[in-house]
Amino acid sequence: MEIFMEYWPFLVPYMVVELVLAITALVHVLRHPHYRFGNKVIWIFVVLLLQIIGPVVYFVFGRGEE
Amino acid sequence: MGILEIDKLYKKFGSHEVIRGLDMDIPEHSIFGFVGQNGAGKTTTMKMVLGLLKPDSGTIKVCGERVTYGETRTNHYLGYLPDVPEFYDYMTPMEYLRLCGEITGLPKEKIRKKSEELLSLVGLENHKRKITGFSRGMKQRLGIAQALLNEPRLLICDEPTSALDPIGRKEILDILSAIKGKTTVIFSTHILSDVERICDHVAILNRGQLTLSGSLAEIKMQYRHNGYIIEFAGEKEASEFAGIEALKRPAVEVSRDRAVVTVMISDRNVGGQFLISLLSEKRMVPMKFEIMEPTLESLFTEAVK
Amino acid sequence: MKNYFTFLKKELLESVRTYKMFILLTVFLLLGIMNPLIAKLTPEIVEMAMPAGMDITVAAPTAMDSWLQFYKNVGQIGVFVIVLVLSGMLSAELSKGTLINLLTKGLSRSAVIFAKYTYMILMWTAGYALSYLVTWGYTVFLFPKDNASNVLLSAFFLWVFGVFLLAVLMLGAVLSGNSYGGLLITGGVFVICMLLNMFPAVHKFNPLTLGSDNVALIQNTVKPGAFFPAVGVAGVIVVLAIAGSVMLFRKKQL
Numbered sequence: 276m277e278i279f280m281e282y283w284p285f286l287v288p289y290m291v292v293e294l295v296l297a298i299t300a301l302v303h304v305l306r307h308p309h310y311r312f313g314n315k316v317i318w319i320f321v322v323l324l325l326q327i328i329g330p331v332v333y334f335v336f337g338r339g340e341e
Numbered sequence: 342m343g344i345l346e347i348d349k350l351y352k353k354f355g356s357h358e359v360i361r362g363l364d365m366d367i368p369e370h371s372i373f374g375f376v377g378q379n380g381a382g383k384t385t386t387m388k389m390v391l392g393l394l395k396p397d398s399g400t401i402k403v404c405g406e407r408v409t410y411g412e413t414r415t416n417h418y419l420g421y422l423p424d425v426p427e428f429y430d431y432m433t434p435m436e437y438l439r440l441c442g443e444i445t446g447l448p449k450e451k452i453r454k455k456s457e458e459l460l461s462l463v464g465l466e467n468h469k470r471k472i473t474g475f476s477r478g479m480k481q482r483l484g485i486a487q488a489l490l491n492e493p494r495l496l497i498c499d500e501p502t503s504a505l506d507p508i509g510r511k512e513i514l515d516i517l518s519a520i521k522g523k524t525t526v527i528f529s530t531h532i533l534s535d536v537e538r539i540c541d542h543v544a545i546l547n548r549g550q551l552t553l554s555g556s557l558a559e560i561k562m563q564y565r566h567n568g569y570i571i572e573f574a575g576e577k578e579a580s581e582f583a584g585i586e587a588l589k590r591p592a593v594e595v596s597r598d599r600a601v602v603t604v605m606i607s608d609r610n611v612g613g614q615f616l617i618s619l620l621s622e623k624r625m626v627p628m629k630f631e632i633m634e635p636t637l638e639s640l641f642t643e644a645v646k
Numbered sequence: 647m648k649n650y651f652t653f654l655k656k657e658l659l660e661s662v663r664t665y666k667m668f669i670l671l672t673v674f675l676l677l678g679i680m681n682p683l684i685a686k687l688t689p690e691i692v693e694m695a696m697p698a699g700m701d702i703t704v705a706a707p708t709a710m711d712s713w714l715q716f717y718k719n720v721g722q723i724g725v726f727v728i729v730l731v732l733s734g735m736l737s738a739e740l741s742k743g744t745l746i747n748l749l750t751k752g753l754s755r756s757a758v759i760f761a762k763y764t765y766m767i768l769m770w771t772a773g774y775a776l777s778y779l780v781t782w783g784y785t786v787f788l789f790p791k792d793n794a795s796n797v798l799l800s801a802f803f804l805w806v807f808g809v810f811l812l813a814v815l816m817l818g819a820v821l822s823g824n825s826y827g828g829l830l831i832t833g834g835v836f837v838i839c840m841l842l843n844m845f846p847a848v849h850k851f852n853p854l855t856l857g858s859d860n861v862a863l864i865q866n867t868v869k870p871g872a873f874f875p876a877v878g879v880a881g882v883i884v885v886l887a888i889a890g891s892v893m894l895f896r897k898k899q900l
Binding site for chain 2: 648649652653656659660663664742743744746747748749750751752753755896897899900
């Protein structure tokens, strides 16, 4: 908590941006149920659990023809 | 002068000769059926006309101008509908047409007007959403719209109907016949009934060469002379006629199915007159005397033999 | 020329609608925040990781540590991500056939290459600038007393390295016609640059230097002039790669 108090000017923007990234990807996963490979459940986990890399991998490789 | 002239065209892929001395001349304001089996070289020919493939030798002229590979000058006269047209899925039909129009160099206002006009021609005027999720037939119709955007003098369609269901097919054919007056249309196909439905000219491509080419009426006329169907009241009479000595000559082929006699005559100097005089000589009156209409299918089978 | 702008506009629209722009900008933004944060937190992390009772004094972080992180993260993760995201842009159009339609409408092939390369540079510049500005802002805020020299110039050199690598990616994509080929060739060039760095004589001319010696420049242990040969080499390679891409693409049978 101490650390958070000291570093909130970094942590808050960082977490917000990361959250935006994850949520955008999650919404896309849910709304476009066609993927180049994998299935919905896998992509939900990938996008939410792998920070940064998950959404990037989803948009670059996983996103199917809508 | 034809709108598209192809002279002694050759093209091979590796050691496989696809086009071997193709000559073709397409008159303006025709709707031209380019028929051939799968793999006969139809798409290859079209891609060479568009400058997308390089011919090994021979010349192609569009509206009198020579096509050079890799250049796109002559493409301003052309509209092209690929067999499976692919668009940028993330655009709306209107946006895609705008992109095409800007690349062709049309003024903004004209692009807008023309796009609206074409989208309603192909029945997509109410689709404001992205191209994503369009059916095959809808993409094909959008394909026609984008091909017509620059008011081409020649519209080239590569198998526009092959991948479609009967309704989609009818829609495409209707659109093509609707634009017939304004633009020359050449479309490749292996579906003969489509050709018969809308084409006035036809060319049959076989093993890299045209084996048959001309207006549909002419071709049918040319091949008409040789077949007659004579129907009698009874089998007895029919077999009597079929057995006549005068018919037993090399140029004549007689077959009988119950009361119907079919006579094929390959000697051009011998015509229906000969059969009629035979009938009157034998004092026979047939129920029906019919000149055989050659079907496109029979012509096609003949041509690719 | 008009075709070039039309096609560039299409690339940008595509980038927005397929989330590529969003992904790139977000990643670079995150990297920008991360750099000073990691620099500042490192001592505390080291301390926490130490077994109790052990006493090691860790030097207090400085602005230099922040920039060290910037060149490590942006120079590696950032470059990797942008190459990855942009690797499919030509091959996707070739394999799907979306480009053929526009080419038959009179779009010139050189306009395609120039517009695509411009788009790549724009994306790289935007992401890079974002990352730089964020790192710079936090660094000044966290370490106000530290002086760093040549910060902007140093950043410029890494930017040139990115421009160089993207030109290689463009050529690779045209050569191979598929996205993996482009990636492979770009990776190959990167590895070759690394191997060449083993020869001290080459170091000065190696484009890789533009992304590896930046911190030394900020610390003033290397003079800016030491980078110029590498900038020259990178520039020449960029011109050759793009000219080569145009020439090859013109001849490509589609």
